[in-house]
Amino acid sequence: MGGVLAILCSGQGSQHAGMFDMIANCVEALPVFNEAAKILGKDPRVFVKENDTDKAYSNRNGQILCCTMALALSAVLEKFLTGQRVLYAGYSVGELAAWGLAGCLTPTQVLDLAMRRAELMDAVSPEGAGLAGVAGLPRHVIEGICEKTEVSISISNSDESVVLGGTGRALEKAVELAIKAGAGTAHRLKVSVPSHTPLLKGAVGPLLEYILSLNPKPPKEEARLVSGLDGEPIFRIDDGAKRLAKQVAATVHWDACMEACLEAGSQTVLELGPGTALARMARTGILKDAHVRAVEDFHSLSGLLSWLEQNI
16 A cells, blocks of 8 residues: 555553453563563563452553553564554553654663653652543634633543643543533543653653663654644754653644654554554544554454555
């Protein structure tokens, strides 16, 4: 089919016990699982099945698990994508995984960075703060709710779909106002920090310092890496590092990332997971004419590979 394949790396919120089942026995993924085990204290394939839900959804563990899934899947798919032009975009912590897939960081560095990022965010996050999803309201109504409740737009998915971030009490009020205004969806998310809001600005400086200490490389030749801040491609790694650090305390414009996929000519879009939220948004948004699937849409690895063979 040709064109550019867009690979979307998911954020937190959809971790589950079976998230690694499809590739659990793939030898290509084993090095990633081993690296993740060093910082989780247990093999991630076992961790998601044996630990309680709260542990899987903690900020630290959630960030590590999401990056582990993207990196492990990429390792399995690498030989099938040789020579393919790929655009990488990451949703929230997924942007760290996107850096790894684009060749800017090694898998070990990505997982170490995910752990450090979570620690820095946790250190400055107000207790009880978090995120809430709101959809089905005009943007001016959403902005009005933000002003009244002192919450911030954490992620802009579309004009009528956002993630809000703030303190617990402020989010509860924002959800209440959104429901009264007729929102189709308004509820707290399983994320324990107000990611991508000014409440986390204290984490930006130390995070940038840590990213630079890893000596990241520019994206590999066949890769196009876009910034979550505005969907702009990353060419200069120093600029990219500043953007990656800044996004913990600034709005992620996922809608701009989807525009970047469209402008790049992406006819095939694959979400690595966990979950299928990014694929659903792409299918119902500006990428509705593309072939869009999430890894978790498939029952087997062979089914996924067959779909890729037909569409790239």
